[in-house]
Amino acid sequence: MNKYISLISISLILSACQSLAPENNSPANDTDPLPLTQTSSTVTKTTDFSTDTLISLLTAEIAGQRDRFDIASKNYSQQAQITGDPGVAERAFRIAEYLGEEQRALDNALAWANAAPDSLEAQRSAAIQLAQAQRYEEAMQYMEKVLIAQGDTQFDFLALSAAQSDQKNIRALLQSFDHLLIKYPQNQQLVFSKAILLSQDDRKADALTLLEKQSKKNATAATILLRARLLSQLGRGEEALPLLRRALEDNPEDGRLRITYARQFIELNRFEEGRAEFIELLQQSPSDDDLRFSLALINMDLKAWREAQAYLEELILRGSHINAAQYNLGQVYEELNDTEQALNAYSAVFVGNNYLPAQQRIITLLLNDGRLRESATHFNEQRSARPDVAIQLHLIEAEALASNGHTQTAWVRINQALQDHPNNPSLLYTRAMVADKRDDLPQFEHDLRLIIEDDPNNAMALNALGYTLADRTDRLEEARQLIEQAHELEPYDAAITDSLGWVYYRLGDLATAERLLREAFDAFPDAEVAAHLGEVLWQQNKQREARQVWNQALANQPNDAVLLETIQRLTNKD
Known part of the structure; x- marks a missing residue:
């Protein structure tokens, strides 16, 4: 149920944390993109530069004024290392950071921090650059200097940057946080940052316990948001609601808290309450189209089609989320049985x-309406307009035609596609599937073997060929070898495990077949897998258990042809 939540940043927790980036590292104005004549720190000593240094710095200044920032960066960086002057080092850092020169920015930030040990901004800049370079322990050392100097600081950027790193780095940084927490056990930023790392180390329960041990009196919005998220991830989302509600009572204007509160209702499938919260949010921020789109989708989940339609049409009028709004509007019109409006929207x-899913809906609607010729015209036009996705459009058209009973037309279309794109594996695979529907086993095998010849590790083609040989021929040993190969490539693919179980059933090894089919059904309780597992159970005189498996699948897929045929065939013999 998170499809509309994605439009609202899932990093609300992060937005509750203040940025540590220096304030003076952005362009001063439109005409002076990099003000080379200023530094944000105060140089506390006067340095007597050599003639070579002065010439190099003057050259850098002139180069900067002429937009040759590459020369400016090179010269300043060289002189930062040579002179050890904090002003030069800072300027070198600012230029390199502006240009995105990561290594130079790091080197110059370290030079600045070492040259200006009393500058907290220099220490922070060095820590940030070290964290970005995944040198977390060194970054912690610089941040500790800031902590000692001012009694408090923010460590969350270290935890957040390390969150994308590997487990080794995360655990090393956790140790560093633990060492600092021994010295500063009440520092909320250290606690908060450690909780972030614990959650990234798959220790969400430990992270939650750590936060819950802290004083509730001084809990920040960031801490509350993280606690709520951890509760939700641990399957305790209902507990997050009162936590967020109390925080909102204390901070009624905090948009981050309110949007998380609203999202929590949605995650718990309490759509009516979630909708009410989103409506209030939109009233507070009427220009926020992300909220408007979320409300449209919430109303769709509530089957409030007219309300959803109103929000989606408003988005289109506002020129916001246009393609996504049109696609969802098409779905709304389908629910309202207005095919023409749905087609217009798609x-x-x-x-x-949403472009390709929209094309899938268009051909389905046209074929359901008997408009075969119109569908052909539409897809020819789309391939001309979007040659970048021509193959995908061929696949959508052919698969839809085959699925809707137009097998011969699908055969013609897919062969035309292969004339334009010879030996394309996706088109070959689809032609094989159409050939299967035409009971043309030689063509089916021919196309799949072409794919396998070109890509011997194509598990999908190996499985498809192996399963069909097992199901429709006596070439069972050959089928087993193909499926075994696919299974080695994709051991957790339930469809392949199902095929392997089926070939062992056909070979007469019922015990192995049952084990594999149970594994497949547990991972993917699909009707066809249920048909296979039920048949194997039935043949072992486990009729009662077979019926339970079938009934479970029928509850979700009551019209599946394979399942119904299996039940009819076996129970008629009972």
């Missing part, structure tokens, strides 16, 4: 992640 999706 046709208005031109780019983005």
Whole structure:
């Protein structure tokens, strides 16, 4: 149920933390993109520069004024290392940071921090650059200097940068935090940062316990947001609601708390309450189209189609989330049984992640309406307009035609596609599937073997060929070898495990077949897997258990042809 939440930053916790970036590292104005004549720190000593240094720095200043920042960066960086002057080092750092020169920025930040040990900004800058270079323990040393000097500081950026690192770095940094917490056990930033690291180390319960041990009196919004998220991740989302509610009573204007509170209702499938909170949020921030889109999707979950339609149409009028809004509007019109409006909405999706799903819906609607010729015209036009996704459009068209009973037309279309894109593996695979529907086993095998010849590790093709040989021929040993190979490549793929179970059933090894099919059904309780497992159980006189498996699958897929055929065939013999 998180499809609309993704539009609202999942990093609300992070936004509760203040940035440690220096204030003076952005362009001063539009005409002076890099003010080379200023530094933000006060130089506390006067340095007598050599003639070579003065010439180099003057050259850097002139180069900067002429937009040759590469020369400015090179010269300043060289002189920062040569002179050890804090002003030069800071300027070198600012230029390198502006240009995105990571190594130079790090070297110059360290030079600045070492040259200006009393500058807290220099120590922070060095710590940030070290953290970005994944040198976390060194970064901690610089941050401890800031902590000693001012009695408090923020360590969360270290934890957040390390969160994307490997477990070794995370655990090393945890040890560093533990050492500092011995000295500063009441420092909330250290506690908060350690909790972030614990959560990234798959120790969410430990992270939550750590936060809950802290005084509730001085809990920050960031701490509360992290606690709520941990509760939700631990399956205790209901406990997050009163925590957030109390925080909102104390801070009613805090948008981060309110949006997390609203999201929590959605995660708990309490859509009515979530909708009420989102409506209040939108009233507070009427220009926030992310909230407006979330409300549209919440109303869709509540089957409040007209309300959803209103929000989506408003987004389109506002020129916001246009393609996503049009796609969802198409779904709304489908629910309202307005095919033409649905087609118009889907046709208005031109780019983005919703473009291909929109094409799938268009051909389904057209074929359901008997408009076969119109669907052909539409897809020819789309391939001309979007040659970058022509193969995907061929696949959508052919698969939809085959699935809707137009097997011969699908056969013609997929062969046309292969004329334009010879030996494309996706098109070959789809042609094989269409050939299977036409009972053309030689063509089916021919196309899959072409794929395997080009890519011997194509598990999908290996499995498809092996399963069909096991299901429809007596070439069982050959089938087993193909499926075993696929299984070695994808040992956790339930479809392949199902195929392997089925071939062992066909070979007469019922015990192995049952074990594999149970494994597949536990991972993916699909109707076809249920049909296979039920048949193996039935053949072992476990009829009662077979019926339980079938009934479980029928509850979700009551019209599956394979399952119904299996039940009919076996129970008629009973």
